[in-house]
Amino acid sequence: MDLQQRINAFVKLGRFLNQFQNEEGIKDHNVESNDLFFDGFKHQMKLAQESNGWFTKSNIYFTLENWSNALTESNINNWLEKYQFNIENPQTVAIIMAGNIPLVGFHDFLSVLISGHKVLVKQSSNDKHLLPYLAKYLEVVEPEFKGKIQFTEEKLENFDAVIATGSDNTARYFEYYFKNKPSIIRKNRNSVAVLTGNETKEQLEALSDDIFRYYGLGCRNVSKLFVPKDYDFQALFKAVYKWNAIIHQTKYANNYDYNKAVYLMSEFNMLENGFLMIKEDESYASPIATLFYEYYSTTEDLKQKLETEKDKVQCVVANGFHNNEIEFGHTQNPALWDYADNVDTIEFLLTI
Structure with a gap:
């Protein structure tokens, strides 16, 4: 199987996913093997929701829309054009996946297979329904993937890289x-x-998407703000109000109530609006329903701080702060070439 065959298979998968961007799930009869997989995937989506309370319909639809938009032939070609694919001896690459957001390990899965290797997947119990079904779809539209995709719940064995x-x-x-x-x-x-x-x-409203999408559970979710001295949070509170219905999600509300009680009993100073608490804290990882903030004196001092602590930071959202910043509202829409932790996965896979 050559590179173009692999690309073609994932483009077909993108077209398949394009049907599942909202509750209607409009069936496209031009999608290959759709009669075999359309209804079954709707069932897997239902199972994913039932087994993980954080995997709501809207979050699953959002994930599928992002991947359907990413898996176009032009996007994949733009991603891969700088690499030389000449793997003569495919290796088995084990992937241990997290389960914090739907299909969170899909990019690693895609990277291993698109590079020409075999994949051995150990999923989180929190996200075990969607990917195996999509793997079956790939094996049907490109039969040469059969034997190259394996899932296990046991101890990982017989692999060459991880x-x-x-x-x-x-x-x-x-x-x-x-x-x-x-x-x-x-x-x-x-x-x-x-x-x-x-x-x-508009920028602050877009930032609210970076904060609340997936309930803040992703590493690309904004969990901390850096603000100048005497920053007025009122504009931010007004802008994030469009997410106020999030408090009606039981798991989120339970976390909000618990963390609020802890802060009040500990007599921590905080601001809150009924569905979000903002607390001054030097840490980067804030609890669910909480956003940390820290004051900075100058942007140069802040740039130095973030450079020193870059191993703790996935994305920096800003407007004119530095060259690698992400635009407000776009943290959960990464391109194929936006690698986690800035580690080039394809480059790694081509050298093992």
């Missing part, structure tokens, strides 16, 4: 356990926003 995503604690275990294998080990990271006080209403 990509593992977890917490700082599990990363230490991964680093020890996989010390003799080529590896990418991902740890905790969080995203931040740099505000000046001059943001427009």
Whole structure:
């Protein structure tokens, strides 16, 4: 199977996913093998929602829309054009996936297969329904994928390299356990926003999407703000109000109530609006329903701080702060070439 065959298969998968961007799930009869998979995938989406309370319909639809938009032939070709694919001896690459947001490990899965290797997937129990079904679709539209995709719930065995995503604690275990294998080990990271006080209403409303999408559970969600001295949070509170209905989600509301009680009993100073708490804190990882903030004196000092602590930061959302910033509202719409932790997964896979 050559590279173009692999690209064609994922383009077909993108067209398949394009049908599932909203509750209607309008069936496209031009999609290959649709009669075999359309109704079954709707059932898998239902199972995903039932097994994980954070995987709401809107979050699953949002994920599928992003991947359907990404998996076009032009996007994939733009992503891969700088690489030389000449793998003569395909390896088996194990992927240990997180389960914080739907299909969170799909980019690693895609990267391994598109590069020409075989994949061995160990999923999180929190996200185990969607990807195996999509893998079956790939095997039908491109039969040469059969035998190259394997899922396991057991101990990982018979693999040549590994990509593992977890917490700082599990990363230490991964680093020890996989010390003799080529590896990418991902740890905790969080995203931040740099505000000046001059943001427009539209920018702050877009920032609210970066904060609340997936309930703030993703590493690309903004969990901390850097603001100038005497920053007025009222404009921000007004802008994020469009997400006020999030408090009606039971799991989110429970976290809000719990964390609010902890802060009040600890006599921490905080601001809150009924569905979000804002607390001054030097940490990057804020609890659900909480947004941390920290004051900065000058942008140059802040740039130095973020450079020093770059291993803790996934995305920086800003407007004119530095060259690698992300526009407000776009953290959860990464391109195929936006690699987690800035580690080029394809480059790694081409050298193992």
